[in-house]
Amino acid sequence: TLPSPPGPLKNTLTKLVNTPAHPFRAPGKNDIRGPCPGLNTLANHGYLPRNGIARPSQIIDAAQEVFNMGNDLAIFLTYAAHLVDGNLITDLLSIGGKAEATGPNPPAPAIVGGLNTHAVFEGDASITRGDAFFGDNHSFNETLFQELVIFSNKFGNGFYNLASARELTFQRIQDSIATNPQFSFISPRYYTAYAKSVFPIVFFIDGRNDTGLNLNLDVARGFFQDGKMPNDFFRANFSTTLNKVGGGIQAVFTPHPVHPGTNNGTVNSYTLDPDSADFTDFCKFYTDFVTKTVRGLYPNAKGQLLTALNRNLNFLFSALTIEDQGCTQVPLFT
Ligand code: HEM
Ligand code: MG
Numbered sequence: 001t002l003p004s005p006p007g008p009l010k011n012t013l014t015k016l017v018n019t020p021a022h023p024f025r026a027p028g029k030n031d032i033r034g035p036c037p038g039l040n041t042l043a044n045h046g047y048l049p050r051n052g053i054a055r056p057s058q059i060i061d062a063a064q065e066v067f068n069m070g071n072d073l074a075i076f077l078t079y080a081a082h083l084v085d086g087n088l089i090t091d092l093l094s095i096g097g098k099a100e101a102t103g104p105n106p107p108a109p110a111i112v113g114g115l116n117t118h119a120v121f122e123g124d125a126s127i128t129r130g131d132a133f134f135g136d137n138h139s140f141n142e143t144l145f146q147e148l149v150i151f152s153n154k155f156g157n158g159f160y161n162l163a164s165a166r167e168l169t170f171q172r173i174q175d176s177i178a179t180n181p182q183f184s185f186i187s188p189r190y191y192t193a194y195a196k197s198v199f200p201i202v203f204f205i206d207g208r209n210d211t212g213l214n215l216n217l218d219v220a221r222g223f224f225q226d227g228k229m230p231n232d233f234f235r236a237n238f239s240t241t242l243n244k245v246g247g248g249i250q251a252v253f254t255p256h257p258v259h260p261g262t263n264n265g266t267v268n269s270y271t272l273d274p275d276s277a278d279f280t281d282f283c284k285f286y287t288d289f290v291t292k293t294v295r296g297l298y299p300n301a302k303g304q305l306l307t308a309l310n311r312n313l314n315f316l317f318s319a320l321t322i323e324d325q326g327c328t329q330v331p332l333f334t
Contacts, residue, residue: 002091002308003057005079005315008071009064014207014237017066018229022046026226033227034096034115035122035129035138038203040227042066043095052095053102056082056315059093067203070241076319079312080188083294084120087112088308096138106305110297120293123189124180125172127197128224133180140225147171148224149217159214160200162251169197170256176263177270183263186276188289190260191249194279198248206230207237243323246282253279283327286320290330301333309333 018024022045027033032052033040039059042048047062054062059078063069086093090103094114102112111117118132128144130136148160148168156164173193176183185193201213204223222228238244260276263269277284290313301309310332317329 002311003055005075005318006057006060006064006071009068009239012068012239014068014234016232017235018045018231018233024226024228025050027052032094032096032099032114033138034094035126036095036115037128037223037227038063038067038199039095039115041223041229044227045229048095051101053092053099054095055091056086056093056312064239066235068207068236068239069203070239070244072242072319072322073240073245075315075322076242079316079319080289081115081121083309083312083316084297085111085113085115085117088312089304091308106298106301109299119184119189120297121188121192123193124183124185125169125176125193127168127172127200131176131180131183133182144172145221145224148220152217152220156214159216160220161212161214162198162201162248165197165201166252166255169194169252170258173258178267181263181266181269183270185258185270186260186262186273187278187285188293190276190278191285194249194253195245197252198245200224202236202240202245202248205236207234241323242319242325249279282325286317286325286327287330290316295333298333306333 024044027044031050033043042062043050043052047066048054048058056078060074063074064071082093087102092102094102096114097116098113105112115122116138118137122137124131127148128140129138130141151168151171152158152160152164155167173185200215200220204219205213205215219230222230259272260278261270261272264271277288298309313332320327
């Protein structure tokens, strides 16, 4: 009885989304926020439950409505996160740390730890959040934001745009190689690192802005730090699909390619990992995510849990058929 994923928006044009019905309110002390400025913003404006515990279908609807996220991208991201970080039986996901409110724990090695959980979805070399090795992988980090400012001034004429993203993403990876002995930069994180560096450019810019894809740094701070839309914010005037984000990833990756790898317990020991999916094979990213990451958490699910797992795996794959990504579905778990 899990709800099926919502369909696409009927109207994909820009419109006011910081409306009187959705005022910003800072989270209360029992409200959960996490590493994703997009979802924090949705919760702070009441497009998601303000306590930070949401159903996948609510997240998809909200990301589409407020940010004009494409249906395939919203479904893929949301079910990927839910499969590794959410409670599959209760259909609830914490957008930050582990929360009792998502329901009883399934047997280990499942984690159900919310989006803060390191290494199943969240990962290293984030833009404004530190690496888990340094103790906090989810809070806004002013030092890192200042790096964003410096790079945006140097490469983006004072804006966060594709040129800034290209240079900053490369720098964040170099920073982690040089300082984090446990730096890990393999799939699935490898994909999300590049995708998430593009997200501010497609989602945080007002849809009436006709000066190109240049994100003002005060607006950027509002989203990254406070999870807050500017007054009078209009969403993007186009939907960002999986294919569109792939184009952005190419623009960020190609001029400064870093291939998947890890440090080996000491800094500056970055070693390529030929087993990790890379941008030459999107289907391997999907396949390995299911057969390694998800299966690793649920090696022998039974009964109701197995049913829920397989339903969510079907939802995940359905995203790859909206615009045919040419992937073959991994057989359901038995
Ligand atoms: C980061 C989940 C939608 C913007 C993250 C992270 C997670 C996450 C787990 C942490 C990854 C990391 O940096 O280590 C999700 C899920 C979504 C979603 C499940 C479901 C639709 C969005 C939307 C936006 C967005 C709609 C923008 C409007 C970002 C950005 C980061 C991020 C910019 C990088 C933060 C940083 O590196 O400082 N997201 N997100 N996300 N998310 Fe989301
Ligand atoms: Mg991170």
